[in-house]
Amino acid sequence: MIRIEPGASFKDNLQQLPPIAGVARIDLIDAQGAVVATIPNAPGKQGSVAVYQYLRRAFGRLDAEAAAHGLAVFGEITADARAQPGAHPNIDRLIDVADGAPALEIAVIAG
Incomplete structure (x- = not known):
């Protein structure tokens, strides 16, 4: 998959x-091999589902490079997440991995 150039x-x-x-x-x-987080395809979470699915396709897993790119994709919401830790847990996870937390595998579960 071709990576987008986030605005x-x-x-x-x-x-x-x-x-x-x-x-x-x-x-x-x-x-x-433990599932450490789940993001349901539900209202209020669909943007995160789209970003993480894209990161899986573009990078294969959530490592520091993928996390940094994901933060760019979240655009202006990333600044809000940094200002209010806990308000955007799916972005907080990207921040953690970009800052050196262990990489995670991303599984896209069909349904």
């Missing part, structure tokens, strides 16, 4: 990502 607007970036029809959820899996 400043999350809404504009989101329009460049593949559709999420048919995705039930995203599971994030640590090095021991």
Whole structure:
């Protein structure tokens, strides 16, 4: 998959990502094989599902490079997440991995 060149607007970036029809959820899996987070394809989470699905296709897993790119895709929302830790847990996770937390596998679960 070709990587997008993220702009400043999350809404504009989101329009460049593949559709999420048919995705039930995203599971994030640590090095021991444990699911450490789940993002359901539900209202209020669909933007995160789209970003993480895209990161899986473009990078294969969530490592520091993928996380940094994901933060750029989230655009202006990333600044809000940095200002309000905990308000955007799916962005907080990207910040953590970009800052050196262990990489995670991204599983796209169909449904």
